[in-house]
Amino acid sequence: MRATVIATFFGVFLTCTYTAKEATKKTKKAKLYVPQIDCDVKAGKIINPEFIAKCPPGCQDVKHRVYGTDIYASFSSVCNAAIHSGIIDNSGGKVLVQKVAGHSGYRGSFSNGVRSLSLPRWRESFLVSEGKPRKGVTYPSTLEYSSSKSTAVKSEPKKPEQDLKGMKSADTSNTSEKASDQGDTARKERQTTPVPTPGTEMATTTPTPTTTTTEPSTTVPQPTTTPAAPRTTAAPAKARPGLHRGRDMGSSSVHPAYASVVAAAARQVQAAQGRGQNTGAQHQEPVATFQSAASSPAHLAMEIDSWKPGLSLFDTGFSSKEELNPKPLEFISQGNQNCKVDLSFLMDGSWSIGKRRFQLQKRFLGNVAQALGIGSAGPLMGIVQYGDDPSTEFNLKTYANSKDLRNAIEKIQQKGGLSNVGKALSFVNKNFFLDANGNRGGAPNVVVVMVDGWPTDRVEEASRLARESGINIFFVTVEAAAQSEKQNVVEPNFVDKAVCRTSGFYSINVPSWFSLHKVVQPLVKRVCDTERLACSKTCLNAADIGFVIDGSSSVGTGNFRTVLQFVANISKEFEISDTDTRIGAVQYTYEQRLEFSFDKYSTKQDVLNAIKRISYWSGGTSTGAAISYASEQLFSKSKPNKRKIMILITDGRSYDDVSVPAMAAHQNGVIAYSIGVAWAAPDELEAIASDPAKEHSFFVDDFDNLYRYVNQLIQNICTEFNSQPRN
Numbered sequence: 001m002r003a004t005v006i007a008t009f010f011g012v013f014l015t016c017t018y019t020a021k022e023a024t025k026k027t028k029k030a031k032l033y034v035p036q037i038d039c040d041v042k043a044g045k046i047i048n049p050e051f052i053a054k055c056p057p058g059c060q061d062v063k064h065r066v067y068g069t070d071i072y073a074s075f076s077s078v079c080n081a082a083i084h085s086g087i088i089d090n091s092g093g094k095v096l097v098q099k100v101a102g103h104s105g106y107r108g109s110f111s112n113g114v115r116s117l118s119l120p121r122w123r124e125s126f127l128v129s130e131g132k133p134r135k136g137v138t139y140p141s142t143l144e145y146s147s148s149k150s151t152a153v154k155s156e157p158k159k160p161e162q163d164l165k166g167m168k169s170a171d172t173s174n175t176s177e178k179a180s181d182q183g184d185t186a187r188k189e190r191q192t193t194p195v196p197t198p199g200t201e202m203a204t205t206t207p208t209p210t211t212t213t214t215e216p217s218t219t220v221p222q223p224t225t226t227p228a229a230p231r232t233t234a235a236p237a238k239a240r241p242g243l244h245r246g247r248d249m250g251s252s253s254v255h256p257a258y259a260s261v262v263a264a265a266a267r268q269v270q271a272a273q274g275r276g277q278n279t280g281a282q283h284q285e286p287v288a289t290f291q292s293a294a295s296s297p298a299h300l301a302m303e304i305d306s307w308k309p310g311l312s313l314f315d316t317g318f319s320s321k322e323e324l325n326p327k328p329l330e331f332i333s334q335g336n337q338n339c340k341v342d343l344s345f346l347m348d349g350s351w352s353i354g355k356r357r358f359q360l361q362k363r364f365l366g367n368v369a370q371a372l373g374i375g376s377a378g379p380l381m382g383i384v385q386y387g388d389d390p391s392t393e394f395n396l397k398t399y400a401n402s403k404d405l406r407n408a409i410e411k412i413q414q415k416g417g418l419s420n421v422g423k424a425l426s427f428v429n430k431n432f433f434l435d436a437n438g439n440r441g442g443a444p445n446v447v448v449v450m451v452d453g454w455p456t457d458r459v460e461e462a463s464r465l466a467r468e469s470g471i472n473i474f475f476v477t478v479e480a481a482a483q484s485e486k487q488n489v490v491e492p493n494f495v496d497k498a499v500c501r502t503s504g505f506y507s508i509n510v511p512s513w514f515s516l517h518k519v520v521q522p523l524v525k526r527v528c529d530t531e532r533l534a535c536s537k538t539c540l541n542a543a544d545i546g547f548v549i550d551g552s553s554s555v556g557t558g559n560f561r562t563v564l565q566f567v568a569n570i571s572k573e574f575e576i577s578d579t580d581t582r583i584g585a586v587q588y589t590y591e592q593r594l595e596f597s598f599d600k601y602s603t604k605q606d607v608l609n610a611i612k613r614i615s616y617w618s619g620g621t622s623t624g625a626a627i628s629y630a631s632e633q634l635f636s637k638s639k640p641n642k643r644k645i646m647i648l649i650t651d652g653r654s655y656d657d658v659s660v661p662a663m664a665a666h667q668n669g670v671i672a673y674s675i676g677v678a679w680a681a682p683d684e685l686e687a688i689a690s691d692p693a694k695e696h697s698f699f700v701d702d703f704d705n706l707y708r709y710v711n712q713l714i715q716n717i718c719t720e721f722n723s724q725p726r727n
Helices: 002-027 078-085 174-189 262-278 297-306 351-372 402-410 421-431 460-468 483-488 494-498 513-527 557-571 604-613 623-633 659-667 682-688 703-722
Strands: 050-055 071-073 093-103 109-111 122-130 342-348 380-386 390-394 445-452 471-478 507-510 543-550 582-588 592-596 643-650 670-677 697-700
Touching (some): 071 093, 078 093, 078 109, 078 122, 342 351, 342 421, 351 445, 351 513, 380 421, 421 445, 421 460, 421 471, 460 471, 471 513, 543 557, 557 643, 557 703, 582 604, 582 623, 592 623, 623 643, 623 659, 643 703, 659 670, 670 703, 697 703
Parallel strands (some): 471 507, 543 582, 643 670, 670 697
Antiparallel strands (some): 050 093, 071 122
């Protein structure tokens, strides 16, 4: 009996052990399948907010453009961004991508063989890191693309919501019926996916991402106000180095889809900064202007919190709430209201200048402050002293009148060191023109660099990044290198490589420090001539954009409204005012009609409302005559300092010649983009477009796919703007 019980017990034990092993096998985590993407895939095309993907070899190519450093604009190539950041090399590999909110600026840099470009702002960003899954996050094995491109299954294109509020569809044409059928199909395919909700009238038509991550509740750290002393030093003072030139010496709640990446975003930025500071492997300028002075995780979290789905990038924005404690003022002056600029002087504190010449430089800066007429409604001025490393003596809001400013200048002590002008320009670009430091936004940013002889480092790359940020750079060089000294100059022609234009307007050479007082008035006159401050202009605020819209019968009422939504989505990305970008529109059939001119509306909302009110005309298609009409009625009245951009949308072949009118427009300085839909003729699109035609002409098979080219069109406009000559 005892033996039977023991045998039975032993059998039950073996059975339980086997069952437990089988259960363990079944509960083992399935191996993650990593989808592969192509080199040209942009992060913005993938809906998933966080994913791991495998990049193929050979993605290190200039045609796969990258915008930003460490944090990238969403229309950057994922794989080339990963190479730029050092996560993978040109042989490919796995990359973890995390979407974050759009930012107000992206800095270009050269790193790991990839040149990334700068961009003023974009609506969505992303981070790249090593392709290892994060704990608690479920990653998709199939990526969902906004254009319905899938790594596993191909389906019919998904149609975003593109209706203009208040417009009722009355189109009964076959084209509209086809669009309706496609819309029904798309809705069926997406019945398990949240439908995007428009945040405003005419909101940008971007599908809402599907969240595939599982995260515990996330607490976002709140930013704290940290008072800063007026003088902030970039690095500890160094021992006096050898001279580079002989001188006399005596003398809240986060959106669920993005909550999971807040902490990772902060870690990524800090890690990237650590790479730049410690290893020197990534030759880059400071990260974009969206960062606050502290660059803390709290600030990054605050900006991510400000993003809401459905909002345009102009509906949200990050502005630092930090406040410096300025010196108590005797009084606040209104200042010279004809010279409203935010001005930073880079003061040469190197050993080569000597004590006596340093005093002459301080006297010069005091005289400039007096001549400018410092005040809250006029110019504001701060000073950064540079040597081995730069440091802020005082910022834009520390002093609000010329008297206090002159007294403060007299108390500045020479810091010594080399003449590292490039490092100083990088410092100013990253740290000086911030809201917390008194930057007013509506006033041009101006930097005046004082140089004794020549810099001891290179200035070209730092200057380029500052110019692309809208900073106007002036150089005042004193006692330039003699012929026998030129072999000691680190970067020949450094002034022409640094300034906004090489015409001579942005550079003043003074033969001696003792004659420096003679250039006070010429310099003040130049920095106050805001009409000539060319670097204040960016690709988003320096154009007259004229839309030429096909209103022929083949378009149809429903499709015409889709075209208007496309026009609105492009327009809303620009900074619109009577002094920034201006918008005009022409509709054409056999005849032409000026819907509104460049000077008709001066706010973005007024422009969007005007686009919404355009009524469908219907008729034939005379595209050539429409180009001539737009040249006469729109672009002949464009401002001299504006880039003239024509965006023509048509769905068919023209009844008249387009090549001669297009050529005439090109010769008059009009940059032409052509967008063809359905039955548009490719040869005519190329004839209308500016050179190179492949970057200025686009074709889509259906009106519902127009929205896909909004980002590409703006990207091309900005790339072309940043490549223009500086003479």
